Amino acid sequence: MNTASHKGKLFIISGPSGTGKGTICKGLLDNPNIRVSISMTTRSPRVGEVHGKHYYFVTRDEFEKTIAEGGLLEYAEVFGNYYGTPKAAVVEKLDQGKDVILEIDVQGALDAKRIYPDSVLIFILPPSLEELRARIEGRGTETEEAINLRLSKALKEMSYIDEYDYYVVNDIIDDAIARTEAIMMAEHARVSESINDLIDKFREEEQCYTHQ
Amino acid sequence: MNTASHKGKLFIISGPSGTGKGTICKGLLDNPNIRVSISMTTRSPRVGEVHGKHYYFVTRDEFEKTIAEGGLLEYAEVFGNYYGTPKAAVVEKLDQGKDVILEIDVQGALDAKRIYPDSVLIFILPPSLEELRARIEGRGTETEEAINLRLSKALKEMSYIDEYDYYVVNDIIDDAIARTEAIMMAEHARVSESINDLIDKFREEEQCYTHQ
Numbered sequence: 001m002n003t004a005s006h007k008g009k010l011f012i013i014s015g016p017s018g019t020g021k022g023t024i025c026k027g028l029l030d031n032p033n034i035r036v037s038i039s040m041t042t043r044s045p046r047v048g049e050v051h052g053k054h055y056y057f058v059t060r061d062e063f064e065k066t067i068a069e070g071g072l073l074e075y076a077e078v079f080g081n082y083y084g085t086p087k088a089a090v091v092e093k094l095d096q097g098k099d100v101i102l103e104i105d106v107q108g109a110l111d112a113k114r115i116y117p118d119s120v121l122i123f124i125l126p127p128s129l130e131e132l133r134a135r136i137e138g139r140g141t142e143t144e145e146a147i148n149l150r151l152s153k154a155l156k157e158m159s160y161i162d163e164y165d166y167y168v169v170n171d172i173i174d175d176a177i178a179r180t181e182a183i184m185m186a187e188h189a190r191v192s193e194s195i196n197d198l199i200d201k202f203r204e205e206e207q208c209y210t211h212q
Numbered sequence: 213m214n215t216a217s218h219k220g221k222l223f224i225i226s227g228p229s230g231t232g233k234g235t236i237c238k239g240l241l242d243n244p245n246i247r248v249s250i251s252m253t254t255r256s257p258r259v260g261e262v263h264g265k266h267y268y269f270v271t272r273d274e275f276e277k278t279i280a281e282g283g284l285l286e287y288a289e290v291f292g293n294y295y296g297t298p299k300a301a302v303v304e305k306l307d308q309g310k311d312v313i314l315e316i317d318v319q320g321a322l323d324a325k326r327i328y329p330d331s332v333l334i335f336i337l338p339p340s341l342e343e344l345r346a347r348i349e350g351r352g353t354e355t356e357e358a359i360n361l362r363l364s365k366a367l368k369e370m371s372y373i374d375e376y377d378y379y380v381v382n383d384i385i386d387d388a389i390a391r392t393e394a395i396m397m398a399e400h401a402r403v404s405e406s407i408n409d410l411i412d413k414f415r416e417e418e419q420c421y422t423h424q
């Protein structure tokens with residue numbers, strides 16, 4: 001155990017569409033001390049979707065009340081439905097000592113970092129733009145024009161990488177997961193204010209010796 | 213490969229005597245991309261010690277000339293002999309893309325960080341002061357008084373931990389090595405100025421597409 005305190009950390013994993021951030025996040029969840037954040041949405045549940053597991057399903061009024069209260073780390077409206085990350089649920093898991101991963105787009109990541117500055121931003125990059133194109137083409141669902149638009153959007157998102165703490169090139173998925181896990185482990189080894197609690201514990205131990 | 217540039221990094225591993233930093237460093241050297249820095253000394257070579265492998269053996273004049281030229285990351289005089297870390301040899305390995313580990317005491321670590329601010333400081337801690345005492349006692353070579361002096365010195369050194377980047381509690385040696393390796397991997401994933409070279413490469417790729 002390397003933690004001076006047992007608080008979890010919030011890791012925000014984002015990057016352009018097609019870089020495989022979802023697959024990396026799935027790989028991380030094998031670790032029982034890592035939990036994924038659950039989004040709140042105003043869209044209707046699909047068959048099999050469970051409230052509190054896949055999403056928190058709420059009404060538009062409830063969602064807007066949560067926005068007004070500052071209760072969301074980030075949110076966006078997509079095709080008339082709200083999607084967002086409730087802060088309280090994340091903080092609760094962190095207090096339980098779990099790390100929380102939040103997989104969102106670049107805009108959402110930057111919003112969340114502003115609201116929760118202790119979060120750690122990780123940008124997932126493709127090995128090359130050619131490879132990103134190949135992955136999107138491989139899905140076989142998009143026109144050439146749509147693919148070019150996606151690539152332009154990806155480049156625009158990459159221009160925000162300076163605001164991130166870390167980047168991971170997703171060349172081989174297992175390596176990318178290992179690198180992300182290393183980042184999470186290293187972040188718990190950072191010297192921060194809480195280290196003084198640990199050092200104080202050592203000092204108390206010494207006093208016990210000296211006064212024996 | 214996750215590096216925007218192929219330059220190595222200098223990791224300075226230190227902490228009180230008895231915390232096992234030497235064993236951690238030995239464990240790290242299984243990785244061919246990690247090299248240990250070689251010290252310069254004025255003491256005479258012992259049987260089997262090879263110049264340029266175990267130490268750089270130099271005269272007192274040569275050592276003092278290197279000090280005067282600012283050629284050492286840190287140095288100290290112990291029982292009338294100089295010991296120090298030559299900067300040029302470290303920089304050469306970093307330029308070859310190797311990570312370099314430097315195992316030194318707390319004073320030397322802080323000196324080296326001042327001279328080479330890009331270095332990463334890692335503090336090795338024992339799981340408890342009691343365990344540190346047990347490890348020193350286990351060597352069976354020291355009086356009770358000498359052991360108490362060592363523990364006081366250890367506590368004094370720990371008071372500098374705020375100036376370090378990371379700490380690793382050496383409870384189980386393999387875990388401590390794994391945490392140190394994670395720190396080294398994560399440091400290569402930090403977003404720094406060199407990330408812009410990687411993003412520029414993506415931009416150039418896009419221009420190739422657009423002008424096809």
